[in-house]
Amino acid sequence: MSGSRGELPPLVDYLVVPAVNLTLAFLVSGLVVLAIGENPLAAVRIMLSGALGYAEGVGYTLYYTTNFIFTGLAVAVAFHAGLFNIGAEGQATMAGLGVAIVCLAFDGAPWWLVLPFAVAAAALFGAGWAFLPGWAQARRGSHIVITTIMFNFIAATVMVYLLVNVIGKPGAMNPETRTFAEATRLPPIRDMLLPLGFDVGTSPLNPSFFLAVLAALLVWLLVWHSRLGYEMRVFGFNPTAAVYAGIDPARVVMVAMMISGALAGLLAVNEVMGVQNRLLLEFVGGAGFVGIAVALMGRAHPLGIVLAAFLFGVLYQGGAELSFERPKISRDMVVVIQGLVILFAGALEHLARPPLVRLFRRTRRTAEA
Amino acid sequence: QQFQPAILYDLGGRNDKSFNEAAFMGAEKFKKDAGAEYRDFEIQNDAQREQALRNFARRGQNPIIAIGFSQAQAVEKVAKEFPDIKFAIVDMVVDLPNVRSILFREQEGSYLVGVLAAMASKSGKIGFVGGMDIPLISRFACGYVQGAKATNGKIEVYQNMTGTTGAAWSDPVKGGELARSQIDRGADVVYHAAGGTGIGVLQAAADAGKLGIGVDSNQNGLHPGKVLTSMLKRVDVAVYDSLNDAKSGKFTAGVKVLGLAEGGVGYAMDNNNAALVTPAMKAAADKAAADIIAGTIKVHDYMADKKCPF
Amino acid sequence: MPIAPIPDARIPALPPAIELVGIDKRFGTVHANRDIHLTVDKGSIHGIVGENGAGKSTLMSILYGFYQADHGRILVDGREVRIRSSADAIGLGIGMVHQQFMLVETFTVLENVILGAEGAPRLAAAEARARGLIERLARDYGLTVDPDRIVGELSVGEQQRVEILKALFRGAETLILDEPTAVLTPAEADHLFRILRRLKAEGKTVVIITHKLREIMAVTDTVSVMRRGEVVATWPTAATTVERIAEAMVGRRVLLHVPKGSSVPGRTLLAVEGLDVRDGRGARLVEGVTFDVRAGEIVGIAGVAGNGQSELLETIAGIRRPSAGGIRLGAEAIGGLDPAAIRALGLAHVPEDRHRMGLVLALEAWENVMLGYQDDPAYQAGVLIDGAAVRAAAADRFRGYDVRPPDIRLRTGLFSGGNQQKIVIGREMERDPDVLLVGQPTRGVDIGAIEFIHRRLIALRDRGKAILLVSAELDEIRSLADRVLCMCGGRIVGECRPETPETEIGLMMAGVAA
Amino acid sequence: MEFVESAALVLGSAVRLSVPLLLACLAGLWSERSGVVDIGLEGKMLAAAFAAGAAAAVTGSAWLGLLAAVLVSIAFSLVHGFASISQRGNQIVSGVAINFVAAGLTALLGQAWFAQGGRTPPVQGDARFQPIDLPGEVAARAAGGFGRLWSEVVSGHNILVYLAFLAVPVTWYALGRTRFGLRLRAVGENPHAVDTAGISVAGLRYAAVTIAGLLCGLAGTYLAIAQSAGFIRDMTAGKGFIALAALVFAKWRPVPAMLTCLLFGLLDAVAIRLQGTPLPVVGPVPVQVFQALPYVLTVVLLAGFIGRAIPPRASGVPYTKDR
Numbered sequence A: 001m002s003g004s005r006g007e008l009p010p011l012v013d014y015l016v017v018p019a020v021n022l023t024l025a026f027l028v029s030g031l032v033v034l035a036i037g038e039n040p041l042a043a044v045r046i047m048l049s050g051a052l053g054y055a056e057g058v059g060y061t062l063y064y065t066t067n068f069i070f071t072g073l074a075v076a077v078a079f080h081a082g083l084f085n086i087g088a089e090g091q092a093t094m095a096g097l098g099v100a101i102v103c104l105a106f107d108g109a110p111w112w113l114v115l116p117f118a119v120a121a122a123a124l125f126g127a128g129w130a131f132l133p134g135w136a137q138a139r140r141g142s143h144i145v146i147t148t149i150m151f152n153f154i155a156a157t158v159m160v161y162l163l164v165n166v167i168g169k170p171g172a173m174n175p176e177t178r179t180f181a182e183a184t185r186l187p188p189i190r191d192m193l194l195p196l197g198f199d200v201g202t203s204p205l206n207p208s209f210f211l212a213v214l215a216a217l218l219v220w221l222l223v224w225h226s227r228l229g230y231e232m233r234v235f236g237f238n239p240t241a242a243v244y245a246g247i248d249p250a251r252v253v254m255v256a257m258m259i260s261g262a263l264a265g266l267l268a269v270n271e272v273m274g275v276q277n278r279l280l281l282e283f284v285g286g287a288g289f290v291g292i293a294v295a296l297m298g299r300a301h302p303l304g305i306v307l308a309a310f311l312f313g314v315l316y317q318g319g320a321e322l323s324f325e326r327p328k329i330s331r332d333m334v335v336v337i338q339g340l341v342i343l344f345a346g347a348l349e350h351l352a353r354p355p356l357v358r359l360f361r362r363t364r365r366t367a368e369a
Numbered sequence B: 001q002q003f004q005p006a007i008l009y010d011l012g013g014r015n016d017k018s019f020n021e022a023a024f025m026g027a028e029k030f031k032k033d034a035g036a037e038y039r040d041f042e043i044q045n046d047a048q049r050e051q052a053l054r055n056f057a058r059r060g061q062n063p064i065i066a067i068g069f070s071q072a073q074a075v076e077k078v079a080k081e082f083p084d085i086k087f088a089i090v091d092m093v094v095d096l097p098n099v100r101s102i103l104f105r106e107q108e109g110s111y112l113v114g115v116l117a118a119m120a121s122k123s124g125k126i127g128f129v130g131g132m133d134i135p136l137i138s139r140f141a142c143g144y145v146q147g148a149k150a151t152n153g154k155i156e157v158y159q160n161m162t163g164t165t166g167a168a169w170s171d172p173v174k175g176g177e178l179a180r181s182q183i184d185r186g187a188d189v190v191y192h193a194a195g196g197t198g199i200g201v202l203q204a205a206a207d208a209g210k211l212g213i214g215v216d217s218n219q220n221g222l223h224p225g226k227v228l229t230s231m232l233k234r235v236d237v238a239v240y241d242s243l244n245d246a247k248s249g250k251f252t253a254g255v256k257v258l259g260l261a262e263g264g265v266g267y268a269m270d271n272n273n274a275a276l277v278t279p280a281m282k283a284a285a286d287k288a289a290a291d292i293i294a295g296t297i298k299v300h301d302y303m304a305d306k307k308c309p310f
Numbered sequence C: 001m002p003i004a005p006i007p008d009a010r011i012p013a014l015p016p017a018i019e020l021v022g023i024d025k026r027f028g029t030v031h032a033n034r035d036i037h038l039t040v041d042k043g044s045i046h047g048i049v050g051e052n053g054a055g056k057s058t059l060m061s062i063l064y065g066f067y068q069a070d071h072g073r074i075l076v077d078g079r080e081v082r083i084r085s086s087a088d089a090i091g092l093g094i095g096m097v098h099q100q101f102m103l104v105e106t107f108t109v110l111e112n113v114i115l116g117a118e119g120a121p122r123l124a125a126a127e128a129r130a131r132g133l134i135e136r137l138a139r140d141y142g143l144t145v146d147p148d149r150i151v152g153e154l155s156v157g158e159q160q161r162v163e164i165l166k167a168l169f170r171g172a173e174t175l176i177l178d179e180p181t182a183v184l185t186p187a188e189a190d191h192l193f194r195i196l197r198r199l200k201a202e203g204k205t206v207v208i209i210t211h212k213l214r215e216i217m218a219v220t221d222t223v224s225v226m227r228r229g230e231v232v233a234t235w236p237t238a239a240t241t242v243e244r245i246a247e248a249m250v251g252r253r254v255l256l257h258v259p260k261g262s263s264v265p266g267r268t269l270l271a272v273e274g275l276d277v278r279d280g281r282g283a284r285l286v287e288g289v290t291f292d293v294r295a296g297e298i299v300g301i302a303g304v305a306g307n308g309q310s311e312l313l314e315t316i317a318g319i320r321r322p323s324a325g326g327i328r329l330g331a332e333a334i335g336g337l338d339p340a341a342i343r344a345l346g347l348a349h350v351p352e353d354r355h356r357m358g359l360v361l362a363l364e365a366w367e368n369v370m371l372g373y374q375d376d377p378a379y380q381a382g383v384l385i386d387g388a389a390v391r392a393a394a395a396d397r398f399r400g401y402d403v404r405p406p407d408i409r410l411r412t413g414l415f416s417g418g419n420q421q422k423i424v425i426g427r428e429m430e431r432d433p434d435v436l437l438v439g440q441p442t443r444g445v446d447i448g449a450i451e452f453i454h455r456r457l458i459a460l461r462d463r464g465k466a467i468l469l470v471s472a473e474l475d476e477i478r479s480l481a482d483r484v485l486c487m488c489g490g491r492i493v494g495e496c497r498p499e500t501p502e503t504e505i506g507l508m509m510a511g512v513a514a
Numbered sequence D: 001m002e003f004v005e006s007a008a009l010v011l012g013s014a015v016r017l018s019v020p021l022l023l024a025c026l027a028g029l030w031s032e033r034s035g036v037v038d039i040g041l042e043g044k045m046l047a048a049a050f051a052a053g054a055a056a057a058v059t060g061s062a063w064l065g066l067l068a069a070v071l072v073s074i075a076f077s078l079v080h081g082f083a084s085i086s087q088r089g090n091q092i093v094s095g096v097a098i099n100f101v102a103a104g105l106t107a108l109l110g111q112a113w114f115a116q117g118g119r120t121p122p123v124q125g126d127a128r129f130q131p132i133d134l135p136g137e138v139a140a141r142a143a144g145g146f147g148r149l150w151s152e153v154v155s156g157h158n159i160l161v162y163l164a165f166l167a168v169p170v171t172w173y174a175l176g177r178t179r180f181g182l183r184l185r186a187v188g189e190n191p192h193a194v195d196t197a198g199i200s201v202a203g204l205r206y207a208a209v210t211i212a213g214l215l216c217g218l219a220g221t222y223l224a225i226a227q228s229a230g231f232i233r234d235m236t237a238g239k240g241f242i243a244l245a246a247l248v249f250a251k252w253r254p255v256p257a258m259l260t261c262l263l264f265g266l267l268d269a270v271a272i273r274l275q276g277t278p279l280p281v282v283g284p285v286p287v288q289v290f291q292a293l294p295y296v297l298t299v300v301l302l303a304g305f306i307g308r309a310i311p312p313r314a315s316g317v318p319y320t321k322d323r
């Protein structure tokens, strides 16, 4: 490849290149903004200040980031074991059920008491929903991509059934459970910071953000510093070598899928216990699919994932702000911008590299001369 | 307090050919009549409901009208934070002193189109296609069945729901196929309550030379001569009235239930379906409407007991 | 008396088939080829030797249009040409058999042969032509392969024939072979050389890269030696010796045969009895194999690749399950245990395919040092892996086994084959196993490294360990083993002393003397 | 007889439901057999559906709608190709991006141009692909019973349906029996082999993604102006992902792809038909049971009978000369 990694100073490689890519993405988006008669520079300013310019905006950005960290990590963990988990959406959906059951069962109990159980339930339900595709792949040779896609649909169906016929709130138009008691809800971070004298405004950001950061740390330890992670990577890169090394492929596949599902499931802690405070249909809202892009853009590394998730958080919050401020820029426009960013910063990430490499070679040569 | 109205649409968006669009139409009409500007916003995900409401409120928008039952929790929260601002919510009750809750008796309008469907049907079989198996949609279905059965005791009603994900509201292909399956089994009138999916239902009925029934807004014009009628849910009127009340200082909080009596629901007649609805049919429907208003016909509300006894 | 043609400056000689002038190539910071001048005469067999990483493959890949040189010119038949892609090279009558075969494993032989040279849009005509060619070559050269077999199911020797067929089908006048015999048995190699001589007789030119100096002496007319990206010598083969070539290659004197004392076998450490192995479809791969290996001896298994040796090793190591029979490691019955359990009992295994099995090329080198030993308590720190301990062990191995470059953080795939092999051998031998299974320990490895690996194996034996060695190199078997078993068709067909003449072992391997 | 007629109706429905899946699945097949993974099928189909709906609405011609759809879909394909072939980017990320851009852009332009909430105006008559009656249709229908099999299942579909099923043998032949197909399959298995055979890896892959674009164009057209009468936002409703699943199910082969898509269509049609009818013995069953049926059966079939599906070896891996 012309201009591969390693020919540039690390600083350039990890900071300048992504910055150039993002700039390109915004330039192209700017053309679209221009086409509908708005000022692209103003649009970028609104987007950035909406996402990062004030406490509440930051709160929203981080709230979205939380979701994307969970699903991004989920996809990445499976990825290290050579598995493509498209099922984070369904796993998170089912985890929502687990969280709701716990919260309803302990309704009224203080959140810090309920939280461990909710986390456990989320992980358990998510892992359980991922276990079957994992099992089918390991023992029956079914392809994980199909089974996880199918399990997404099945999860949606199960959820409608349960919410309409079993656990739904009586008399509600909407298939949803009753709302949890105030005490049981995860408090917004504002409530935790106000006593300390900070006001971050009203945003849905809640302690699950820390859970997400913790999860990223744990995934880092798991993948690069634990035996299981080592076995997963060996299997992911070279299944034959894994067998040679005495690693049981079926076990790795199932365990990796369950960890992946558990991580996806944690999203439900944020959404169900932290934000919606009730179980409702489609609360995952596509975060499972965004997780795929997050994981890949983050190169399946927790730090990368946190950064990519943050980028998507900025896009989501900044996008909302943008279409709020500039009614002409509809939410569809925002989707287009998100797509362009994924395209330029993700898929076309090498676009800027060869010119930069050439630039560096030239400067180096002039420096030598 | 200034008069600076704002509208918050549900996930379907401003132009969903359904109740969001009806709300938009009401606001537009008001804008034209009263010459007052308004702001609006289409959310992209659940988290934006509260955010958008609060953003409106902070900017001093007043009144703020939220469309759709899913907004209830957000309205409740934000309305508490801004007790001086007037809120209205469509399709759900939020019990606060500054919130007007507007409900519709969709079952009553559905009853009327059920009557028309039963009379228009030659085969004695009619169909219903819903978007998702949720209580609100079952309420449409149940009223429809009741009206049809009341007209023709032997009538058979096929019912289908499209799906279980958000895609269920935007899958005209599946909707068309559901309608076709009902038509293949003999149905010759098909009523839909399925958003964008319903476009496919009406299309399939028209393609097969059968009749469709539209929903929410007047969809008769989609296939002139092929859409028997549309069940109207006058969200436009509700929005218009709320804006008007607020402007003229007559805004009241509390629950407003809009049924036939209040002109909140009904069935659509226009040039497109004039030839389809015979005077006898129209008379029967109008009689039923009068009886419902008079209370001699009780239309069952599915939401009351989650059952449809017909 | 026939007189050999002597080049005469007065008669205009035929232009050389290939002339490389000042070829220079860098990969990033690596200077793979430095100002190379090389002339290959028409109708000759030209050998190229050099250590792993000397730049041989790179040079030939430039000639074949796979890489572009940074500087330099190429002349074909005396005309300067520009080779920008393999298509250009093919058009100039250059064919190449790559070190890593460029075959589509899911295709049939026929499909592989015609790929890129199909002629008409419909395949039928090309297939018929290829069938004809395959038949003719089978007749003329004994280059037999079943045109309708799936390539992935062929033995490496057969796959190589497919590669040669591909080149000939495209009308190659100059044929480049990159380490063609690394994976062949002596008989297959001899077969190949007969074919090469036939090609030469027909006026074609052959360039052959190899690590086996014996082969250089046997088939080439001219030999060029490369070291660190440069051509350091070119000689008429007849005018040089193995020792001179080896010295030019490595830059020091090399022992081509590692001396070894006679063995003092002790107690039986590995005993295999009546072992049967079947594949998924129930076909027998190993049949009724019985033998033992005792402390302090190296037992060699000779055999043509694909006769059950690999499966035998894999079954002993626990990668495959035996369908019948027993395996004992010391006193323990290990038949049917999994690889981790068997390893824990003191068996180590150098698999024959390091890329496929022995290493994970995408991992950093130090991570491969714990492959198979990830459960070792020495590598654990609480619930986590003790990275520092593993890296320390890795650095130690790298020093002890002279792995170059000694960078344990480098991605494993970036090491040359010889050095990758040293990583595997170091890992397995340093566990001080009672029994070591070794498959093809020096495949594709340069002579310097071969010497090193052989020394290590003998040293292990002398420490009273049992070694079971599978190799396609009869030379290797004969110089290392204390006893030789011949395998054919999944059975042990005979046992002999390593001094037994090569031809006799060869016959046994073919199943004739059984 | 009545059973046969019901079966005929369900089968007819299965055929119609399977067509968009089949076209998208074949598109994925072409792309992935060449080594380019394509999870942007959904987006391309959606973009094509919009282009078809918009062009047909404006020009009044279904064929111009088709042309526009194909061009737009190919344009998206080429973007994906540029990212994954020339730029060696991550193919999945690129596919995700395509899906985002298509979803946003169709709604955006739809609203900007037609102001109907991202819908295109409904089309009628020549702006739509109409059913084609094959010979004997009327007689077969009149005959009832098995005649209905002819009239419902075989006859009376629009041209795109026949094109879709024609694309199967064409794909089979082109992949299996032609020079182009041989090279294309080779590049998906081992691009090094193709490169060293003097054939352009990039050229082949671009050709493959272009064909994928063409087929997605047909699929989108079918959705918008054959099966429906206009574009509606998000109208692909996940079919691109189901097609992807079908592709794996079919192990990347054309004839099994057709059978799989027909199976998926059939499961869907049966689920539609059974919804709301009480089952013998069990009695009334929640709708969701039937709605989940196709997905559950797919999983069961996959786990029970299909066995391991091995993708083309080089798929998803950008081609570089170094190892």
Ligand SMILES: Nc1ncnc2c1ncn2[C@@H]1O[C@H](COP(=O)(O)OP(=O)(O)OP(=O)(O)O)[C@@H](O)[C@H]1O
Pocket: C027, C028, C030, C031, C032, C050, C051, C052, C053, C054, C055, C056, C057, C058, C059, C099, C416, C417, C418, C446, D321, D322, D323
């Ligand atoms: N694709 C590549 N990218 C970067 N560097 C390369 C590449 N291929 C080869 N090299 C460098 O070029 C040098 C020569 O490699 P080459 O493969 O030509 O050696 P070789 O003589 O064929 O070795 P061997 O005997 O092991 O086959 C190596 O040391 C390596 O550093």
Ligand SMILES: Nc1ncnc2c1ncn2[C@@H]1O[C@H](COP(=O)(O)OP(=O)(O)OP(=O)(O)O)[C@@H](O)[C@H]1O
Pocket: C027, C030, C052, C053, C057, C099, C100, C413, C414, C415, C416, C417, C418, C443, C444, C445, D322, D323
């Ligand atoms: N992509 C690459 N980047 C940098 N160096 C490389 C690359 N590929 C190979 N090399 C270098 O090329 C040299 C030779 O590698 P090569 O793979 O040819 O070894 P080899 O002995 O031929 O292996 P084998 O015989 O097992 O195929 C090594 O020094 C290695 O470091």
Ligand SMILES: [Mg+2]
Pocket: C056, C057, C058, C099, C178
């Ligand atoms: Mg080499």
Ligand SMILES: [Mg+2]
Pocket: C052, C099, C179, C417, C418, C444, C445
């Ligand atoms: Mg080598």
